[in-house]
Amino acid sequence: xxxxxxxxxxxxxxxxxxxxxxxxxxxxxxxxxxxxxxxxxxxxxxxxxxxxxxxxxxxxxxxxxxxxxxxxxxxxxxxxxxxxxxxxxxxxxxxxxxxxxxxxxxxxxxxxxxxxxxxxxxx
Amino acid sequence: xxxxxxxxxxxxxxxxxxxxxxxxxxxxxxxxxxxxxxxxxxxxxxxxxxxxxxxxxxxxxxxxxxxxxxxxxxxxxxxxxxxxxxxxxxxxxxxxxxxxxxxxxxxx
Numbered sequence: 527x528x529x530x531x532x533x534x535x536x537x538x539x540x541x542x543x544x545x546x547x548x549x550x551x552x553x554x555x556x557x558x559x560x561x562x563x564x565x566x567x568x569x570x571x572x573x574x575x576x577x578x579x580x581x582x583x584x585x586x587x588x589x590x591x592x593x594x595x596x597x598x599x600x601x602x603x604x605x606x607x608x609x610x611x612x613x614x615x616x617x618x619x620x621x622x623x624x625x626x627x628x629x630x631x632x633x634x635x636x637x638x639x640x641x642x643x644x645x646x647x648x649x
Numbered sequence: 650x651x652x653x654x655x656x657x658x659x660x661x662x663x664x665x666x667x668x669x670x671x672x673x674x675x676x677x678x679x680x681x682x683x684x685x686x687x688x689x690x691x692x693x694x695x696x697x698x699x700x701x702x703x704x705x706x707x708x709x710x711x712x713x714x715x716x717x718x719x720x721x722x723x724x725x726x727x728x729x730x731x732x733x734x735x736x737x738x739x740x741x742x743x744x745x746x747x748x749x750x751x752x753x754x755x756x757x
Contacts, residue, residue, distance in 0.1 A: 561746075571686075571694065571737055571748040587745040588650075621693055626705070633741050635684030635699035637706075642693050 528552035530622050530640035537646045538612050546643045548605045548622030555603035556580045559625040561636055562596060562607050566618045574620075577605060580629060612647045619644050651676055651740050653749035661757040668725040670752045672738035677718045682742030685714055685723045688751075689734045697736075698723065730756075 533547040548560065562574040575586040577596040584596040595608040605622055620643050623636035652675040662668055672683070681701035686694035696705040698714035701721055711726040725732055733756050738749040 570751050571688075571739075573739075573746045573748065575745075585744070623694075626696065626699060633680070633682045635686075635696050635705075635739065635741060636694075637696035637699075639693040639695070 532640035532643045535644040546607045550603045557628040560605045561623045563621045655749035659753045670723040672721040674719040678740045679742035684739045686737045
């Protein structure tokens with residue numbers, strides 16, 4: 527079945543970097559956009575942006591430019607989120623979420639979602 | 650940026666009752682590009698409704714979505730114990746895609 531499996535929890539010190547992976551299975555990876563969503567502890571959902579899995583072109587939401595990098599390895603059907611120069615306020619669960627519909631299928635909601643990766647930034 | 654405001658913040662109901670959740674947008678959501686998600690503690694969100702009124706695969710028909718423009722509603726016709734969770738609306742018609750702050754549906 528279609529699923530996204532993310533890498534495990536991370537504990538990092540301020541100033542370090544982290545790379546979260548999101549491995550797709552059950553469909554052709556390059557046919558659907560991949561989104562990233564942040565959820566701070568006890569808070570709601572915040573869309574970080576998306577990456578075109580066909581071209582590799584990323585789009586970042588305001589507030590997620592500069593220290594956040596979306597990338598791909600299409601050979602292993604995996605999307606990545608890298609966060610550079612981590613700050614305490616980056617502590618959150620990070621989700622990858624695929625567009626429900628393929629490219630050219632129109633705008634769409636997100637389905638499925640990865641299980642989430644908790645990134646904790648603490649000295 | 651389109652701001653989505655969900656109400657109420659918390660809804661206390663009993664199993665078997667009907668739940669009505671509201672999502673109001675600060676400007677019109679193009680082409681009714683609005684989705685609803687359910688999130689249970691420790692779990693990822695699950696897509697319930699997209700296109701304002703289309704149920705996602707595997708979603709029971711007690712869940713229904715309606716609305717257009719700036720006002721949208723998620724209705725759960727008869728609450729089951731597993732429906733108590735947090736619900737989010739999302740607009741994906743214009744960038745940035747935005748989520749509402751959530752409605753917590755709790756057991757009364």
